[in-house]
Amino acid sequence: MKGKLNIEGLNAGDPIPKYGFFIEKKNYRKYNRIIREINPLHINKKFAQNLGFRDVVVAGNFIYTLVPKWLIDWINQNNVVKKIQIKFHEPVYVDEKFIISGKILEILKDRLSYQLICEFQIEKITGELTANGIAELVIPI
């Protein structure tokens, strides 16, 4: 298992390693079952098409789940994610792959911790932007 990320060695502008995810239909159905999804936009193809979408739209809260995971895996420490703002753009459909990428915008340091402000984008492999946002991490020294 890799060790904790060396925060001292990070700089503003540094990229965060990319993370790709493929949303399999069967897994998305499982997710919908455990969270008791009721929004027909996320479960009913005809309903989604009536609203102008190509297919069932993957819920924003599912896309979101991958952002803290990606950040925690990168830093390799728990309890460091303090705030995430996310804005959803192009819809993601099941059986699509997307990639999360980002970079460090700012690093602040005080006596007890480092504060990392990072930006991120979630894009389909076609390059369409599906979500973006800002994350704030606080890492104890």
Added chain:
Amino acid sequence: MVLKNGTLRVINRMNESESTLEQSLHLALKEAESEFDFAPLDVKEKEIETFCSIINDFNPVYHDSEVAKLSGFKGKIIPPGYIMSLATQIIYKIFIKIGPLFASKIRGVIHVSSEVEYFKPMPIENTYKISIKTSVPKKKEGSKGSYYKIFFKTFVYDDIKEITAIDNHLFFLKI
């Protein structure tokens, strides 16, 4: 559906005027929000296991009590990414509650953006409650038609009534 008489009167009187629809939507949301105030969050260990397997999250603090304790937690913790999924379950209960009243007016619900703040790790074994505050609906026009813009501010409390997370969501109700 049980709503107070005042809300029903407004809805019954509801004509096509936008201000009345906005007002009745706001009243219905406020009533539903008070009904679900401090609703318990349904956190099941097995569902967290399934969730982690879906997103390929093998972080041991979500799966192994001993590792979680060695990492300074009370026990296995809820993955931070899952908290929004828990909060939206209660938001959707509000939509179910008001849905039949506005079924002929609202065509769909779209989650547009969120902001999540984490204050404390959330051990799975604890119990949690949620409080939701909704904003006044604002009518907007977009490239795909008209919609109402509504903010849901959700506060997650643990069993000692401390806030563990605040989860703000913006939804568009397509009309």
